[in-house]
Amino acid sequence: MATGDTVLTDDSLIARPGGLGIALTVPWYRSLWLSSVTDITVSVAGREIARDDLRVELGERTHRVDELPDQWDVLWFVQDRLVVVVPLDEPPTEGRAVDVEVTVDLRLPYMQIAPRVYVTNHASDRRSLTVGSTR
Amino acid sequence: MTATAPTRVAEPAVPGSGIRLGLTLYSLTSEWAAGRYDLAGLLDVVHSAGIGPGVEIVASQTIRTYPDVTDEFVRDWRDAVDRHGFVPSSFGCNLDMGRRRDRDMTEDEEYEFTVPQFRSAHALGFPLVRIQSAKPSLIRRLLPVAEELDLTMGWELHAPLGPNSPKVLEIRETYAEIDSPRLGFVADFSATMRAMSPTILRKLARTGLGADELRKLQEIWATDADIDARHGEFVEYLHSRGIAPESLGSFARLAFTMHGHVDPAEWADIMPLVKHVHAKFYDIDEHGDEPAIDYPAIVREFVRAGWSGFFSSEWEGHAFADLDEADPVDLVRKQHDLIRRSIATALAAPSEDKDA
Numbered sequence: 001m002a003t004g005d006t007v008l009t010d011d012s013l014i015a016r017p018g019g020l021g022i023a024l025t026v027p028w029y030r031s032l033w034l035s036s037v038t039d040i041t042v043s044v045a046g047r048e049i050a051r052d053d054l055r056v057e058l059g060e061r062t063h064r065v066d067e068l069p070d071q072w073d074v075l076w077f078v079q080d081r082l083v084v085v086v087p088l089d090e091p092p093t094e095g096r097a098v099d100v101e102v103t104v105d106l107r108l109p110y111m112q113i114a115p116r117v118y119v120t121n122h123a124s125d126r127r128s129l130t131v132g133s134t135r
Numbered sequence: 136m137t138a139t140a141p142t143r144v145a146e147p148a149v150p151g152s153g154i155r156l157g158l159t160l161y162s163l164t165s166e167w168a169a170g171r172y173d174l175a176g177l178l179d180v181v182h183s184a185g186i187g188p189g190v191e192i193v194a195s196q197t198i199r200t201y202p203d204v205t206d207e208f209v210r211d212w213r214d215a216v217d218r219h220g221f222v223p224s225s226f227g228c229n230l231d232m233g234r235r236r237d238r239d240m241t242e243d244e245e246y247e248f249t250v251p252q253f254r255s256a257h258a259l260g261f262p263l264v265r266i267q268s269a270k271p272s273l274i275r276r277l278l279p280v281a282e283e284l285d286l287t288m289g290w291e292l293h294a295p296l297g298p299n300s301p302k303v304l305e306i307r308e309t310y311a312e313i314d315s316p317r318l319g320f321v322a323d324f325s326a327t328m329r330a331m332s333p334t335i336l337r338k339l340a341r342t343g344l345g346a347d348e349l350r351k352l353q354e355i356w357a358t359d360a361d362i363d364a365r366h367g368e369f370v371e372y373l374h375s376r377g378i379a380p381e382s383l384g385s386f387a388r389l390a391f392t393m394h395g396h397v398d399p400a401e402w403a404d405i406m407p408l409v410k411h412v413h414a415k416f417y418d419i420d421e422h423g424d425e426p427a428i429d430y431p432a433i434v435r436e437f438v439r440a441g442w443s444g445f446f447s448s449e450w451e452g453h454a455f456a457d458l459d460e461a462d463p464v465d466l467v468r469k470q471h472d473l474i475r476r477s478i479a480t481a482l483a484a485p486s487e488d489k490d491a
Contacts, residue, residue: 006168006458029164029453030195033234069236077199079170109233110267118233121385 153443157189297397
């Protein structure tokens with residue numbers, strides 16, 4: 001796990017109509033409330049995607065990145081994948097290799113340093129991965 | 136007391152000592168997070184490796200419905216535990232006081248968040264809960280719940296603290312005031328390391344540190360300054376070498392917070408309060424020893440004190456090593472051999488003078 005470099009796995013990329021799904025692993029050893037995710041940034045083929053254009057899916061739920069702070073009662077279970085959906089003008093087809101970089105910033109809700117101040121984790125992972133079909 | 140299944144008794148690791156073996160499933164964090172096993176599969180792997188009988192969990196890692204458990208989860212857990220002859224040892228609670236972003240939990244919320252975890256622990260057959268806050272008012276409020284559920288509460292004593300650190304002395308004072316056998320510590324051996332683990336040094340070498348920088352890091356680590364001062368000194372040194380500390384991610388700081396170097400003899404100062412042990416380790420070398428943690432010296436303290444309870448193996452190499460870089464199950468097996476060997480040696484020298 002090494003607390004950071006497993007954000008992406010070999011099967012992270014999912015073909016989606018109008019874009020690309022990127023399945024993320026929690027960059028920590030335990031499940032965390034979605035409110036613990038303080039930021040997500042994504043670059044595809046070297047181009048950073050505007051945060052407002054990202055959609056974050058966990059099971060049946062979909063959120064914008066800036067809605068995550070309010071999701072303090074939704075648990076991102078450590079075995080579940082958070083799928084970030086990226087809109088792209090030319091969605092890559094299945095089997096194609098795509099260079100993606102994802103960073104996830106966490107605020108660890110049980111590791112308080114001072115009132116309202118918590119230990120953070122910044123995890124960044126960049127890989128060239130092949131687009132798969134489903135997840 | 137609520138009705139519960141009879142508690143299975145674990146055999147000692149070596150006859151003549153009260154130390155029992157087991158592991159925390161946290162040792163298999165990487166494999167679990169990668170989705171390689173479901174809980175039944177994970178317990179099967181542990182059992183087929185001959186590891187046990189104690190099994191510990193970190194609730195927020197193992198339970199999908201954390202902090203609660205479903206009846207189905209309880210049934211599956213109890214089935215697996217019975218099938219394999221495991222003994223539930225410790226249930227790791229967390230206190231997610233920063234769960235909301237607009238404010239910290241109130242004290243009522245801290246209590247309300249912890250009670251369901253105690254109930255989950257009880258339902259799963261655990262006799263002990265690892266707790267993360269020893270705030271006196273919270274402890275006093277939780278104690279009747281622990282009594283009702285027949286649980287012992289153990290505050291985790293982890294690096295960089297030791298048994299006689301100011302914060303721990305305060306908790307010992309609270310415990311002395313309340314004077315309940317249900318209060319104590321989970322002793323984590325990260326507090327009493329003799330060296331930095333080769334695993335983190337390898338990780339730091341991969342992030343670009345050379346032999347000189349690693350030597351300096353270990354020199355600073357071995358001094359007695361507090362962690363902020365030691366970390367600060369190392370950061371300053373990195374700047375002087377033209378290295379951006381950020382290039383090491385969180386590892387430069389973790390090197391100080393996850394590795395403590397208190398003398399193992401200090402465990403003797405709190406032995407009656409030690410209710411459970413996290414037998415932390417990072418690696419086992421070709422001689423069967425833990426390069427960074429002096430198991431024979433630590434075990435000697437526990438054997439001399441006639442201590443009884445679980446040494447729950449906690450392989451934390453996954454914090455610095457990638458998935459499949461090491462085999463945690465094989466390492467736990469080797470560490471159990473080391474612990475048995477250390478117990479046998481300590482038992483063979485019972486009359487040795489404590490300070491010899």
